[in-house]
Amino acid sequence: MAASAVLNAAKTSTRISDETRARVLAAAEKLRYRPNATARGLAHRRMNTLGVAATLVGDEPNQYFLEVFNGIIQRAAASGQTATVFTLGDWDEAARRIPDFCDGRIDGLILLAPLLEPDATPWLPEHTPIVSVHANHAIAGVVNLESDEETGAFEMTRRLLAMGHRRILHVGGPPGALGAERRARGYLRAHAEAGLAPPADHLLRGAYSVEAGRDALESWLCRHRGQPLPDVVFAASDAIGLGCTERLLARGLHVPDDISVVGFDDTVLARTARMATVRQPLRELGAKAVDVLLARIDARVQDRAYSGPRNIVLPTEVVVRATLAAPRKARLSIA
């Protein structure tokens, strides 16, 4: 009854006499009473906690994750929720572990860049609302948030072409990854629109990391010795772009005077390296994911169906920085 009064203070002010309320408050104060969130959660079926599932491995922090996560916790805090992180070694573990996460301690789950089969339905817990950011496939029952990567890549490539760049080397992301495909598609579409066709060997694919970018570019340069140096490297991620820049500098080439470099994502890496890039609204994506998730949770609480869209696309934007300049007039050859 103490708890009832203390709490109802906010809800039913008429229910308790002032005298009783004062007595309860005094007692609570004296006992340093703290309501227990677990018990309350049990009774209430609501923990005011959102889960975030992501793969988070390796030594170097994944900036993509960290930026989205930053957006998530800021918005969650603003909505009176807290966020708890579940790490997956690999998305193959998802079928086994995700149902365990949805065990009453979270009200909803955000999947960060999940690599899941479209038929994940059998094991996806149906009692917990789920949203995903940059899912690789549409998943039944999961609302997805993404950014318009193809248009971003398209606009960037078009801009490069308009500046006079012609030999545009695309150091792309992993084959099969939806985002990587979309970026490559934008790159190709911009060429097609300009009536151009980039040589097939100007489109590489590999992991999204600094090392992958470094190695991919280096081996490509070695294979193309004596041929003309590309005008610009269009990396499919900022990390790749950084790796490429590193190799170019190591070869004594100047960025952007000899060759430009542009990235993708606009993580802190690009901002720090003053690298031109395609901005994905990472923090907004995280914040919006929280909004949608809360809407779904509310709908469930009120036993309504969630009526919002199943897929939400946020715009991307070309960001010009110091690593992008007009192409060199005198063409260089690869040493």
Next chain:
Amino acid sequence: MAASAVLNAAKTSTRISDETRARVLAAAEKLRYRPNATARGLAHRRMNTLGVAATLVGDEPNQYFLEVFNGIIQRAAASGQTATVFTLGDWDEAARRIPDFCDGRIDGLILLAPLLEPDATPWLPEHTPIVSVHANHAIAGVVNLESDEETGAFEMTRRLLAMGHRRILHVGGPPGALGAERRARGYLRAHAEAGLAPPADHLLRGAYSVEAGRDALESWLCRHRGQPLPDVVFAASDAIGLGCTERLLARGLHVPDDISVVGFDDTVLARTARMATVRQPLRELGAKAVDVLLARIDARVQDRAYSGPRNIVLPTEVVVRATLAAPRKARLSIA
């Protein structure tokens, strides 16, 4: 009894007959039974969840926080724990909000770089073990983890002096912040050891951010027009160092040919900008904080006193990168 059996499978294998176990397992499977962590937590008084409290505001993600946090979640996951984040707008809110966090949903709390009064004891909940990372003061009942910032700053400064640098401008952290004091102290001690005394105006103080670094250096340079350019800028954080570099480049100065820049922390900023810095083992600090916290939680569960140290200091390390070179032979003046 189903739950009992299912769970006791791990604990008391003799208690349940094989037949019953099989029946229970089959039923659980058919019902897609999932134990409820909240109820279990209520009964068990253990959520297997660690809390992390930090101030996390502003647009640009705080890399210091993110790196420590990365270490925390990795180690927590390895120990079968999850981490939930509580954000504070300001450490002044701590007295009001921290007791609320310790409401049964977490087993222990990690305070990230707390700015707390030493007499925080009255409101610190005594039923939840707490550890801090880089606390500003010793707090009764809280085990603190930190890194040896003074030695790091000392070693870096000594190294700069040994390279022949003499005019070392220290763009320091906020006055009153323990870490900033320690960094400044190391800077001064290295000078003293070499029988040198830096001019008083070579020691600035301000916030830890890129903007603060940029503004502090710019106004300092304006105030010292015509005087000799420093040999090197020793920034009290990577962010400050980045801000300083930005201003130097904008003035047409070359780093490190005209002037060197070194930072502090070794966040992703320094790694990306190839900036020399003093490395703080941020991820290790996070991981170790988890270890100590779990040890304290176990001690409490077993009703023992925690017997480990009250303060743990991890070493720092000088990292040399491209922004540090020998001082310029011909001295430049400030334009």
Next chain:
DNA sequence: TTGAAAGCGCTAACAA
């Protein structure tokens, strides 16, 4: 080896 019962700390519906 199994079943029954009490309780973790709170909420909510119902009586008084």
Next chain:
DNA sequence: TTGTTAGCGCTTTCAA
């Protein structure tokens, strides 16, 4: 306006 009661889903005695 107040007190009582019955859960929330699980764990843990204690009997049977």
